[in-house]
Amino acid sequence: MYGSSRWRISDSARRQMTMPRGMEVVVPRGFSFSTAEAAIKKPGRKDLALIFSEKEAVISGVFTTNEVKAAPVRIDMERIRLGKGQAIVANSGNANACTGERGIRDALELSGMVASSIGVKADRVFICSTGVIGTPLPMERITQKIPELINGMGRSSIDDAATAIMTTDTFPKIAGRVIEIGKVRVHIAGMCKGAGMISPDMATMLCFLMTDALIERKALSHALRDAVDDSFNRITVDGERSTNDTVLAMANGMAGNRVIRDGSRAFRTFASGLSEVTEELSRLIVRDGEGATKLVEIIIKNAKSRGDAEKAAFNIANSLLVKTAIYGNDPNWGRIMAVLGYSGIVVQEDTCDISIGRVKVCRKGIATGRDSEAADMLKADEVRIVVDLHIGNASSKVLTCDLTEEYVRTNAEYRT
C-alpha cells in the first residue's frame, strides 16, 4: 500500500560509538516511514514523522507519570486500551501540553486526518508531540503537510523519522535486534528522542518500538513494562520529568512466527531482545544529554535495601555538585559523601568505599590519596562511579551525564 516491506539499514546506527560493532538496525517487516517539514517551531528541518504498519498491530504503551499530561498523551492513553494500532504521527517543536481543550481538539483533528487519509479507524492512530510547552500547535501549517506526509510513505528511512522527532538532541537515536523464535527471524527496532527533561519515571522522551513478531498483546505489554523499567526508568539527565513522555510498541505479526505467549520460552527471548533495544536507546539518550560530555554510571552496592540503593544512586546522579565535578575532571568524592548523608538512607560514614573508574578514592569514609589517578579516570568519556556502603546487600545502577555550561546555555535559550 504505502511502500512494501523492505529491510533498511540505518546509517546513523553505524556511526554511534555505543552501537556494538557490526550491529545494524533492520526495519521490521511491514513498517514504513514518512517525514515532512511543517515549520512547527521554525523552518529548516523535518518536524513531522509518520510510522505506518501495513498490517494492524497490537500496541502497548507506557506514559508519563506527570500529573500534567499533554493532550496527545491523554488521547493515546485512552486509545491504548483497545490495544490496536496501525500508525503513529509525531511532531517535534511543540509539546501540545498546557493547551487546554484546544490542545485536545487539535490532536484529535490531526490524528483524524491521518486516519482517514490512510483509511483506518481514528483510534488506530496514535499521536505524539514534543517541544515547547504551553503554545498551541500551528494547526494550519501542520494540516497543510498531512497530504505530503501520507503520499511520502516509504520514502523516508528510520533515521529520517528519528531525526524528525529530535528537539535538542544532537543525533538521531535508533537501535535494533534480530532474534529467532522457533527458527523464524523476528525483528525489533526502535527510535527515540531525549536530550533534556530526562528523569525517571521515564525520561522526557518519545520512543517508538516496532516489531514484526506475532505476539499476544498481554505478552507485549509485559515485555514492554519490564524493558522500560530496566532502561528508561534508570536514567536521569536533570531530574526533570516531562508532560509528554511516551513509549509505544507495535507488533504487527508479519514475521510469521508462532504466536508468542506470556511466560513462554519464546516470550523470554522476545523480552530480552526488546530490553536490549530499550537499553541501547536509553544509553544513547544519556550520551546525548543536553550539553553532556560524559556518560556516567552510578553503581551503589551493599545498601540496606533496594529502595536505599535507588535513592542513593538517583540522588548522586542528580547532584549538581557531583555532575559539575565530573565535568571538571575533579574526583571530589566528598560531594558524593555529602549526598549519601542527606539522601535519607541508612549510611555509616566509616564503612563507605568510593571508586572512580578503577581507582578507590575513599576507603572507610576517608581519602586514599589517589585523587590524581582518579582525575585521569574522569577524562574518559564513559565514567563509572561505584559506592560500596557495606551495610546490606542491595544494589542499584543509574545512568547519567555531567552538567556543563552548555546545558545551561541550551536551556536558557531554548525558546529563543
Place this chain on the structure above:
Amino acid sequence: MYGSSRWRISDSARRQMTMPRGMEVVVPRGFSFSTAEAAIKKPGRKDLALIFSEKEAVISGVFTTNEVKAAPVRIDMERIRLGKGQAIVANSGNANACTGERGIRDALELSGMVASSIGVKADRVFICSTGVIGTPLPMERITQKIPELINGMGRSSIDDAATAIMTTDTFPKIAGRVIEIGKVRVHIAGMCKGAGMISPDMATMLCFLMTDALIERKALSHALRDAVDDSFNRITVDGERSTNDTVLAMANGMAGNRVIRDGSRAFRTFASGLSEVTEELSRLIVRDGEGATKLVEIIIKNAKSRGDAEKAAFNIANSLLVKTAIYGNDPNWGRIMAVLGYSGIVVQEDTCDISIGRVKVCRKGIATGRDSEAADMLKADEVRIVVDLHIGNASSKVLTCDLTEEYVRTNAEYRT
C-alpha cells in the same frame, strides 16, 4: 581583655543593595574579632576567624541534618548541650569533613589551643570549618597562626571576620538590628557565608549570631529555632545539603537589660529582631548564590496543604529547567507546570494561575499570551513568581536564584 567593647559600623553592610537604607550593623557589646592567614586552601587571603565574647555567653546552635557530619559539627553538637560559650574559631578552605578520627583529633587540638590561650575551658570554644571535603586540615600551618589570631583580638572588624569565612562567596554577609527591651538598647548582629551547596534543611553555611541581650538559654534556643525555620530553611541554591552547616547564637548579657524569658513580651521583641537578622542574611546568601544573577522568590498560594505548598515551592526552586529559563529571561511557565505535575502534590491543570512579576502568563492552565511582557519582568535582578493552585488555602514562599554557566564553571573548577 582582648579589646574593649566597641561599636563598630560595617562597611560592606552599606554597600549591599539588599540592606535597608540607613541600616547599619552595630557590633553588640563585648564581642570582638580577629583574623589570620593560614593558607589553608591557598595563600593570599585571611582564612581563620575568631569571635570572642568578653563575658561568657549562653549559646544555642542548629546543625546540619546531613548524616555525614564534619568533625567540628560533631564536637560542637556535644558542647552545645552545656549551653555556654565564649569563643568561636572558624576556618574556610577546608571542611574537615570525611576525615575520620584524625579530623576529630585536629578539631579538638585547635579548639583546645584557642581555649588555653584565652584562658577558658575547652568546651566554651566552638569550632567551625567550611571548604573542601575529605582533606585533612593543614594543622601545622593553622597552629602556627593561633598566637597571631589570639594577639590580634579586637583588631579585626565584623566585616573582616565575615570575609575570612567566605568560600566561593563574592561578598561578606553581615546584618544587624537594634531593639529595645524595657528601654535598654539591645544589639543583635550576625555574619554568615553561603554560596554553594545551599538547600534546606539549612543551607551549606556557617552563621554566627551575637547579641548583648541578657536572655535565658531556653528562650534563646526557641528564638533561634524559629528564626532559622523562617530564613535559612526557606532558601535553596542548588538543592544540596552540606556536612558542615552550623548556626550558632551567643548572648552575653552585656546590654544590661532585664533577663528575657521565653514567651514574654520582651521575648517576642527579641525573637522578631533575631528573625529579621537571619532573614536578611539568608537573602544575602541567595543573592550571592554561586553564579547567580537574580534573586528569585517562589510563592505558592492556595495549595491543598502546607506540605504540598512547600514541596511545590522547593521543586520549582530546584528545577534546573526553571532556573535556566529565568537566567535566559524566558518566561517558560510550561516548565513550572511540568514541575507541579511531577511534584506529587494535589494539582489540577485547569485551575493553575502563574504570574511572573506583575504579569499573569498562565490562567487556568493555559497561556495568556503575555510572554513578552513577562520576559521584561525577568530582566530585573529580583524576580517574583507566584503560582496560585486554587485548590486549598495553604501557602509557602522559598527564595532561590537562577542557574548560570558560572555556577557550572565555579563547581567544575572548585578544587583546582
